Amino acid sequence: xxLKILNRLLGFLLAGICGFPVTLWAQYHIEGRVTDAQTGEPxxxxxxxxxxxxxxxxxxxxxxxxxxxxxxxxxGEVRVLRLVIRHLSYREYAQLLVLAEENTAPxxxxxxxxxxxxxxxxxxxxxxxxxxxxxxxxxxxxEHWQQAGDQTLEDVxxxxxxxxxxPNGDIQYxxxxxxxxxxxxxxxxxxxxxxxxxxxxxxxxxxxxxxTNEKSQKLKNSLLDRNELLVLDVKLKEDxxxxxxxRLGAEGSFQAEELAAGGYANLMHVGxxxxxxxxxxxxxxxxxxxxxxxxxxIGTDALAELFSLPADFEELKRREGYAAVLYGFRxxxxxxxxxxxxxxxxxxxxxxxxxxxxxxxxxxxxxQSNTRWxxxxxxxxxxxxxxxxxxxxxxxxxxxxxxxxEKSKSRVALNVDYRDVRPNTLNEESTSGLYYDFRSRQQRxxxxxxxxxxxxxxxxxxxxFKGGYVYxxxxxxxxxxxxxxxxxxxxxxxxxxxxxxFRQSRRYLQHALKxxxxxxxxxxxxGDFRLGGAWDFNHMAADKKAxxxxxxxxxxxxxxxxxxxxxxxxxxxxxxxxxxxxxxxxLLLSHTWAWAQQWYPTLPNNxxxxxxxxxxxxxxxxxxASWSLDASVSRRLLDFxxxxxxxGDELEDFRSIVRTRQLPLEPQVGQVFSFTASRSWIGSWDxxxxxxxxxxxxxxLFRVQNVPFIEQLYAQQLADYxxxxxxxxxxxxxxxxxxxxxxxxxxxxxxxxxxxxSTTYRSDAVRWMTELNAHYGGMRSRWKLxxxxxxxxxxxxNELIEGVPVQRMFSSQLNxxxxxxxERLILATQGRYVYFYDAQTATFREVNATLTWINKAWRxxxxxxxxxxxxxxxxxxxxxLLISTNxxxxxxxxxxxxxxxxx
Numbered sequence: 017x018x019l020k021i022l023n024r025l026l027g028f029l030l031a032g033i034c035g036f037p038v039t040l041w042a043q044y045h046i047e048g049r050v051t052d053a054q055t056g057e058p059x060x061x062x063x064x065x066x067x068x069x070x071x072x073x074x075x076x077x078x079x080x081x082x083x084x085x086x087x088x089x090x091x092g093e094v095r096v097l098r099l100v101i102r103h104l105s106y107r108e109y110a111q112l113l114v115l116a117e118e119n120t121a122p123x124x125x126x127x128x129x130x131x132x133x134x135x136x137x138x139x140x141x142x143x144x145x146x147x148x149x150x151x152x153x154x155x156x157x158x159e160h161w162q163q164a165g166d167q168t169l170e171d172v173x174x175x176x177x178x179x180x181x182x183p184n185g186d187i188q189y190x191x192x193x194x195x196x197x198x199x200x201x202x203x204x205x206x207x208x209x210x211x212x213x214x215x216x217x218x219x220x221x222x223x224x225x226x227x228t229n230e231k232s233q234k235l236k237n238s239l240l241d242r243n244e245l246l247v248l249d250v251k252l253k254e255d256x257x258x259x260x261x262x263r264l265g266a267e268g269s270f271q272a273e274e275l276a277a278g279g280y281a282n283l284m285h286v287g288x289x290x291x292x293x294x295x296x297x298x299x300x301x302x303x304x305x306x307x308x309x310x311x312x313x314i315g316t317d318a319l320a321e322l323f324s325l326p327a328d329f330e331e332l333k334r335r336e337g338y339a340a341v342l343y344g345f346r347x348x349x350x351x352x353x354x355x356x357x358x359x360x361x362x363x364x365x366x367x368x369x370x371x372x373x374x375x376x377x378x379x380x381x382x383x384q385s386n387t388r389w390x391x392x393x394x395x396x397x398x399x400x401x402x403x404x405x406x407x408x409x410x411x412x413x414x415x416x417x418x419x420x421x422e423k424s425k426s427r428v429a430l431n432v433d434y435r436d437v438r439p440n441t442l443n444e445e446s447t448s449g450l451y452y453d454f455r456s457r458q459q460r461x462x463x464x465x466x467x468x469x470x471x472x473x474x475x476x477x478x479x480x481f482k483g484g485y486v487y488x489x490x491x492x493x494x495x496x497x498x499x500x501x502x503x504x505x506x507x508x509x510x511x512x513x514x515x516x517x518f519r520q521s522r523r524y525l526q527h528a529l530k531x532x533x534x535x536x537x538x539x540x541x542x543g544d545f546r547l548g549g550a551w552d553f554n555h556m557a558a559d560k561k562a563x564x565x566x567x568x569x570x571x572x573x574x575x576x577x578x579x580x581x582x583x584x585x586x587x588x589x590x591x592x593x594x595x596x597x598x599x600x601x602x603l604l605l606s607h608t609w610a611w612a613q614q615w616y617p618t619l620p621n622n623x624x625x626x627x628x629x630x631x632x633x634x635x636x637x638x639x640x641a642s643w644s645l646d647a648s649v650s651r652r653l654l655d656f657x658x659x660x661x662x663x664g665d666e667l668e669d670f671r672s673i674v675r676t677r678q679l680p681l682e683p684q685v686g687q688v689f690s691f692t693a694s695r696s697w698i699g700s701w702d703x704x705x706x707x708x709x710x711x712x713x714x715x716x717l718f719r720v721q722n723v724p725f726i727e728q729l730y731a732q733q734l735a736d737y738x739x740x741x742x743x744x745x746x747x748x749x750x751x752x753x754x755x756x757x758x759x760x761x762x763x764x765x766x767x768x769x770x771x772x773x774s775t776t777y778r779s780d781a782v783r784w785m786t787e788l789n790a791h792y793g794g795m796r797s798r799w800k801l802x803x804x805x806x807x808x809x810x811x812x813x814n815e816l817i818e819g820v821p822v823q824r825m826f827s828s829q830l831n832x833x834x835x836x837x838x839e840r841l842i843l844a845t846q847g848r849y850v851y852f853y854d855a856q857t858a859t860f861r862e863v864n865a866t867l868t869w870i871n872k873a874w875r876x877x878x879x880x881x882x883x884x885x886x887x888x889x890x891x892x893x894x895x896x897l898l899i900s901t902n903x904x905x906x907x908x909x910x911x912x913x914x915x916x917x918x919x
Contacts, residue, residue: 044115047087048125050080050101058084059129061149062103065749069096069112074748079149090115101127102145146749147177152229154178158221161752163793163800164839164870168305169221169250170213174802175754175791177747178226178696185210185310189226189246190644191694191704191743196235198249203235204284204291205359206416207373208312211293212250214305215282217263217918220256225249234420237321239470240478240536242544242597242604243637252286260285262294265875267914269301276300276352280916292360295375299353301881301910302346308355308377308410315412315433316462322482323530324633344806344827344850345860345889346907350382367421374413381406384905389898391720392779393770393816401446402902406439427468435460443670452670453497463487478536480548486528494667495519497565502724506673509564509573517565520578520667524659527555534595543598543605550610552589554656558582560664580663585622587656588615591631602639608632614683616656627683629653647691654686654714660730673725679717684732686712702745711736718897719771726897733896737764752794758787768896770816777815779896784809793833800833812855812894821899823855823892842868850889856901858890875916885909 046066050059064086066076075097078088090097101109106129113123146160161175173179173187180188186209187194196203197212205211230236230245252261265280278298282305285292297304313321357375364370387400413432419425436459443452463486470480497517507515534548562578563570573579593610610631618625633650660681666674690708695701715735716728741760747753765780785808793800806827811820829848836843843865850860861884868877891902 043089043091045087045089045122046099046113046125047122048085048127050084050086050109050127050129052106053128053130056128058082059103059106060084062086062101062106062129063145063147063749064088065100065102066090066113067098067100068094069098073751077749079147081149099125101129103129104132104145106130106132146752152227154226154228156224156226158218158223159795160749161794162218163795163797163833164835165800165833165842165844165868166218167875168214169216169218169224170210172218172221173213173224175752175793176224177745177749177754178702180743181213185214185306186312187213187248189228189248190696190702191692191706192246192644194226194246194248196230196245196247198235198247199284199286199291200252201249202286202291203361204286205293205361205373206371207314207359207375207414208310209248210306210310211295211359214310215262215284215293215295216250217261219918220252220261221250222253223251225251233422238480239423239425239472240480240544240546242599242606244604261919263916263918265914265916267300267912269910269912271301271910272350272908278914280305282306289363290361292358294358296356297354301912302351302353302907304353304355304377306355307353308357308375308412311375311412314373314375314414315431316464318414318429318431319464319466319484319486319530322466322468322484323532343825343889343891344804344829344848345904347891347904348381348383348907349905350380351907352380354378368417368419371414371416371418374411376411377409379406379408381408386903388901390817390901391898392777392814392896393772398445399447401442401444403442404439406437408435408437410435423472425468425470427466429464429466431462431464431466433460433462433464441670450500451498452500454670455495455497457491457493459491461489476538478538479534480536481531481533483529483531486526486530488524488526488528490522490524490526492522493519494521496667496670498670500724505723506577506725507564507573509566515564515573518573518667519563519565519570521561521563522664522666523559524662525557526658527553529553534593543596546593546595546597548593548595550589550591550593552587552591554587554658556585556658556662558659558662558664560662560666577665578667582622582662585617585658585661586615586624587617587658589613589653593631604637605635607634612653614653614656616681616683617658617661619661619677619680622661629683629685644694645692649687649689651685651687654684654712656683657681657714657730668728671724671726672728674716674728674730676730678729679731681730681732684712684714686710686714702743702747704741704743704745706739706741708739709737715766718768718895720897733767733769735764735766738762751792751797754791756787756789756791758785758789760785760787765813766896777896778813779815779894780811780813781894782811782813798835798838802831804829810892812892812899814894814896814899817899821855823890824853825890826851826853840870842870844868852890856890856892856903858888858903860889860906861886873918875918877914877916879912879914881910881912882907883909 050062051057052059060080060082062080064078064080065074067074075092075094076088076090078086080086095115097113097115099111099113109127109129111125146157148155156176158172161172166172170181174181178190182188194209197209199212227247227249228244230247233239235247236245260283262283263280267278269276278300281294281296283294295306355375355377359373362370381404383404385402387402388397390397411432411434414429416427416429418427438457441454464484466484468482470478472478499516501514504514507518509515530552532548532550534546536544536546538544559581560579562573562576564573589612591610591612593608595608598605611628612631613626613628615624615626631652635648637646660676662676665676668674688710693705695703713732713734715733717731717733719727739762741758744757746755762783763780765778767776767778770777785806788805790801790803808825810823813820827850831846833842833844846864848862852858863883864881866877866879868875885908887906887908889904889906891904893900
């Protein structure tokens with residue numbers, strides 16, 4: 017639960033899209049009820065719009081509820097208005113409104129609609145409404161928001177009211193992450209939202225349905241789950257169903273005096289007995305449309321479907337897309353990227369399904385930057401030139417068998433996660449003539465079989481069992497070639513001579529087992545009661561070897577502080593727990609209490625000790641009127657870091673060493689609190705408030721003791737974070753326009769120990785970010801416009817540094833598409849201006865352009881990127897020991913020509 021909450025709230029902070037200036041006028045409240053003129057029955061899902069007396073611009077709108085009632089606010093300047101009510105089954109209703117100058121009592125409307133009459137022999141064609149509401153289902157007419165330039169369903173969702181598309185492809189609806197994406201009611205691949213929404217051409221889609229409380233038990237991960245399931249169901253047009261559909265393409269590019277070719281294939285099939293999706297893309301000058309990072313529920317992260325895995329802020333911050341969205345740059349010089357994979361799902365019987373999926377991605381990365389390190393407390397700094405060349409191959413695969421009946425659920429899965437990454441980093445200190453060539457190879461193989469079974473014994477009693485096993489083998493080979501004589505402090509041969517070229521190989525083997533079982537009793541009035549237990553087991557073996565370059569080969573360096581091996585370190589966790597889930601109307605309360613007893617090894621002889629802690633997790637969600645409120649608080653033991661007790665120091669990069677077996681460690685507790693509040697349809701307004709707080713004592717210790725390396729010690733320093741965000745969104749249906757405002761706050765800090773006098777000091781990175789954003793475009797417009805504006809204030813606080821270094825950034829990006837020939841020739845331009853000021857100064861300007869010709873199912877395009885070839889910007893970060901400032905280089909100018917076919 018903690019990981020899901022943190023992912024969602026970090027997603028709020030990374031979304032990077034926002035709103036509009038607020039104009040202050042008198043506020044008028046308009047409410048009423050809509051009924052059938054013949055029967056007097058209420059008319060639900062009628063569109064109530066407020067328009068000027070002359071003109072068709074929608075000033076405010078809402079939909080009637082099940083009782084036919086509606087209410088919204090209007091704060092505009094126009095005082096003479098038309099109230100228009102539309103419904104497919106009734107004649108249009110219109111009423112003139114004249115609003116007084118002063119803010120008076122609510123305007124009450126009583127509208128009786130005449131049923132729409134159809135005569136035989138006459139066909140009456142009426143445009144489908146953009147939104148239809150049926151209880152807990154909201155249906156969006158895709159055609160209303162779609163334009164010729166939209167290439168994926170995700171492009172259209174960005175313009176729809178209530179939707180926010182996150183950088184990793186996840187989709188939020190009214191502040192909540194959509195958990196399942198279906199195509200015609202079927203789950204195609206179960207590998208993530210982006211795999212579907214970035215694959216389907218919107219011209220193939222009739223509508224999208226959002227079901228806020230999915231009733232199908234088959235779609236839920238557990239029959240015992242009482243939480244509301246948020247589902248997005250993509251409804252295809254009739255001529256698309258029961259066939260392969262998708263896109264094929266080819267392209268060529270010219271960049272940095274090099275020619276390269278690429279291609280694209282994304283095919284999908286949705287049939288009665290089987291569903292399949294094929295993804296293949298070679299992108300010569302940038303990132304692929306779908307990356308392996310966007311795939312969910314496959315590989316290592318599949319374990320999170322069964323078990324709540326703890327996460328801290330630093331782990332979340334390292335994920336792909338964090339800095340990219342905060343700063344908004346594609347941070348590479350060259351980045352040829354390839355992804356290929358297939359996902360299939362077979363209906364073996366009326367109650368069982370088999371899913372097979374495998375995706376592979378190969379990435380070549382080249383980056384450059386100039387870096388400055390400012391050390392805390394000693395007024396010294398270093399400056400470097402950095403070049404990185406990296407090859408990265410990843411594979412994620414899964415084999416999943418599922419069986420669902422009315423009374424039971426079974427799942428057996430095998431997940432495979434493999435990665436081979438080879439970075440080569442060249443670091444040069446130009447003032448002193450020093451160079452550091454750091455070469456690394458990291459291979460990781462993880463096998464994760466899991467099993468899940470639950471059965472409803474009768475109307476009141478149920479049982480559940482789940483288990484997961486982890487086999488993880490990791491090999492690291494780090495080589496450091498350099499000419500820095502100060503490194504003799506660490507590396508000398510048997511004769512005491514300084515070693516210029518050092519190598520360390522490390523191997524870690526981990527076995528882990530997680531399991532839990534419970535018995536549930538259901539009371540009609542008091543809710544669900546669960547009594548059960550969990551058991552975790554971890555085992556780790558390690559082998560580390562050091563060597564140096566002697567003539568033509570590498571020779572062992574012994575004895576060395578970087579050598580060491582251990583056959584096995586183990587930790588155990590036993591946890592009996594009690595859970596109570598209670599639901600009454602729109603209120604859902606879930607709380608879990610557990611007594612965790614953990615056994616862990618201690619220094620110096622790995623003797624086993626034990627410690628117990630009280631764990632709890634409380635979740636409360638409710639719907640009050642139009643409000644949706646969610647709050648949760650948790651306290652739990654974190655995984656014990658067995659790797660910290662493996663013998664032998666570890667070379668991490670050319671200036672960093674991790675020291676193991678230095679300090680005694682104990683099991684530590686992580687605490688998380690989160691709160692979200694959202695409200696929609698307030699006179700076409702959406703509102704979202706999100707707050708999260710996390711705290712743990714599992715952060716490393718940093719120190720420098722007059723040696724060239726920064727040392728990190730596995731310690732248990734205090735680390736915490738705050739995250740908060742407010743979103744305001746204004747939606748217009750005609751024209752299709754979305755205006756957004758986001759104010760976010762992010763703070764993460766850590767305590768550290770000053771080596772000079774052993775005092776504790778604290779470091780914090782604090783970011784305030786204000787964002788304004790606009791999305792415009794729909795079926796009636798030849799224009800499509802998005803405008804992003806971002807102002808960030810990034811403050812670095814360290815008690816050993818005088819003053820508070822501040823980095824401010826202003827960024828404005830305008831994307832414009834215009835149909836030169838209606839639905840045929842489209843010109844798209846993108847301009848961006850970014851200015852960094854205060855601590856470091858840099859200016860970035862970017863201009864891109866694309867010309868696209870569309871002919872039925874064919875699309876021809878010519879794209880020119882970064883026409884100004886402006887490539888410098890600034891990124892900064894802080895640790896308890898130093899402030900790191902990077903002057904980065906980004907994607908150079910390029911030209912690309914391509915062709916795609918949609919079918």
